[in-house]
Structure formats: C-alpha cells, structure tokens
Amino acid sequence: MTNYVALGDSYSSGxxxxxxxxxxxxxxxxxxxxxxxxxxxxxxxxxxxxxxSGATTATVRSGQLSALSGTTTLVSITVGGNDAGFGTVMQTCVLRSTSSCQTAVTTAEKYISTTLPGKLDSLYRDIRAKSPSAQVIVLGYPRLYKMVDGCVGLNQTKRAALNKAADALDTTIEKSVANAGLTFSDVRDEFAGHELCSGDGWLHSVTIPLGSSYHPTAIGHARGYLPAMNALDVRSLAM
Known part of the structure; x- marks a missing residue:
C-alpha cells in the first residue's frame, strides 16, 4: 500500500x-x-x-511538511532552484546583456556551492524525521538548451551558461541526497534531445505569462519526469 506525498516547487506542482x-x-x-x-x-x-510554485527549502519546511506522517511510504520532491534565484537568473539572461547573464549565473553557482548544501541537508533531515519509513525520491532539473547553431533567441554563450548552472544545481542536490541516504533521480537523461532548440522540446521557452517560462510542458512531465520516477525501484509499492 502506497501512501504518497508529493512535495516541492513548480517543477513538481506542474x-x-x-x-x-x-x-x-x-x-x-x-x-x-x-x-x-x-x-x-x-x-x-x-x-x-x-x-x-515558487517553493524554496524554507517554504517546503513551513508549508508542506505537515502532509508527512509515520504512515507515509513514498515522498517525491524537487527543490533548490528557487533558493538559488533561478527565476531572476533566467530573466536576466533573457532581458539583459551576455555579461549580465554570466554574472548572474556565477552568483547563483556560488550560492549553490556554498549555501544551498546546508539548506538541503537540513530539509532532508526534517523529511526523514517526519516520515521515517518512507522512500524519499529527490528529482533533479533538466538542462534547458540543446547546443545547436541556428536557434533563435538567446545566444550560445547565454545558453551554455544556463546549462552550466543547471548542472551545478543537480550536482549539489545529488551530493546532499547521497549524504542523507535518500534516492536521487537525474532527469537530464530523460530530457536529452528534448531541450529547447532540439526541435522536439519538452520545455517552454519564454511565455506569456512569464511564470510558465523554462518549465516542463505536459509532455515533459509525461515523458520526462514520470519515466524518471518509473525507472526507480520504489520499495513502497510492495508494502
């Protein structure tokens, strides 16, 4: 019997x-x-x-963990991107110069390497304390762009910077997940070939309203995130 709690930010809310x-x-x-x-x-x-949408490690703790209990058998979560200010980084890269984009990415990467690990470690401990018998699956974030010539929009330098930031975020999350003894699912392989500029993208580019920009489409959830969950040995199914 699976008692499932889905926590997290906009990449989990949809x-x-x-x-x-x-x-x-x-x-x-x-x-x-x-x-x-x-x-x-x-x-x-x-x-x-x-x-x-918009959740950080702090707001997951304050507003979502009450859904957990000792009978919870499965937890999923994406979190960390908002802590690192990815929304602001993406707006900077869309609206401002290449140098401004690179500076914003560098600032985010510093936060990701120095401050975010402690916030993730603390949150993961709290999740485990509230649901000690659950399997906790932490899903990562996809790269945004396939690096190809001739794609309209951001230049290659900006695209490479955003991909580098996504990689840094996933690396930090994966390390914290391992330290906590939880399960990490890297979605970059599922989204490979389906990034922006791929010709078969499962992510929104810049949209109106802006809130959907750089988020997975319904297809991205069905063919990207769902297979990332299905690929795991979810022990709670046998409980």
Whole structure:
C-alpha cells in the first residue's frame, strides 16, 4: 500500500503543464504533473499533492511538511532552484546583456556551492524525521538548451551558461541526497534531445505569462519526469 506525498516547487506542482486544479491557487498544481500521473498509474492508496510554485527549502519546511506522517511510504520532491534565484537568473539572461547573464549565473553557482548544501541537508533531515519509513525520491532539473547553431533567441554563450548552472544545481542536490541516504533521480537523461532548440522540446521557452517560462510542458512531465520516477525501484509499492 502506497501512501504518497508529493512535495516541492513548480517543477513538481506542474507549472506550465496546464489543467490546474481549482483549489491550488497560485501553487499551480496540475493534473498533468508527474505526481498525479505516477499516482494514477500505480493506484496509490492515498495521495497528498502539496507541491507549490515558487517553493524554496524554507517554504517546503513551513508549508508542506505537515502532509508527512509515520504512515507515509513514498515522498517525491524537487527543490533548490528557487533558493538559488533561478527565476531572476533566467530573466536576466533573457532581458539583459551576455555579461549580465554570466554574472548572474556565477552568483547563483556560488550560492549553490556554498549555501544551498546546508539548506538541503537540513530539509532532508526534517523529511526523514517526519516520515521515517518512507522512500524519499529527490528529482533533479533538466538542462534547458540543446547546443545547436541556428536557434533563435538567446545566444550560445547565454545558453551554455544556463546549462552550466543547471548542472551545478543537480550536482549539489545529488551530493546532499547521497549524504542523507535518500534516492536521487537525474532527469537530464530523460530530457536529452528534448531541450529547447532540439526541435522536439519538452520545455517552454519564454511565455506569456512569464511564470510558465523554462518549465516542463505536459509532455515533459509525461515523458520526462514520470519515466524518471518509473525507472526507480520504489520499495513502497510492495508494502
């Protein structure tokens, strides 16, 4: 019996995937988000979908961990991008010069390497304390761009900088997950060949409203994040 709790930020809530649940408000919880797709596919006994657009490690702790309990058997989460200010970084890279973009990425990478690990370590400890019997799956973030010539929009230097930042974020998350004894699922392999500029992208480019920009589409959840969950040995299914 699987008692599933889905925590995290916009990459878990499904911002950009459409079909938002009416009671989710600005959290933008989508019926097309991978937690809903996974729960439906595996007939979970109970589902608490509390992921919220804009969430940080601090707001996951203050606003989402109450969904966990000693009977929780499975937890999924994406978190860390908002702590590192990725939304501001992306806006800078879209709207400002290449040098401004590179500076913003460098600032984010410094935060990712020096400050974020402690915040992740603390959050993961709290998740484990509240759900000691659960399998906790931490999913990463995809690279945004396939590096090809002739793609309109940001120049190659900006695209490379954003990809480098995504790699830095995933590396830090993976290390903290390992230290906590949790399970990491790297989604970059699922999204490989489906980044922006690939011709078959599973991510939004710059959109109106801006909130969906650089987030997975419904296809990105169904063919990217959901397979990343399905590829794991989810022990709670046998409980």
């Amino acid at each position: 911002t950009g995937a459409g079909d938002y649940e009416p009671d989710s408000g600005s959290c933008n919880r989508s019926a097309n988000a991978y937690p809903r797709l996974w729960a439906a596919k595996h007939s979970a006994a109970s589902v608490k979908f509390v992921a919220c």
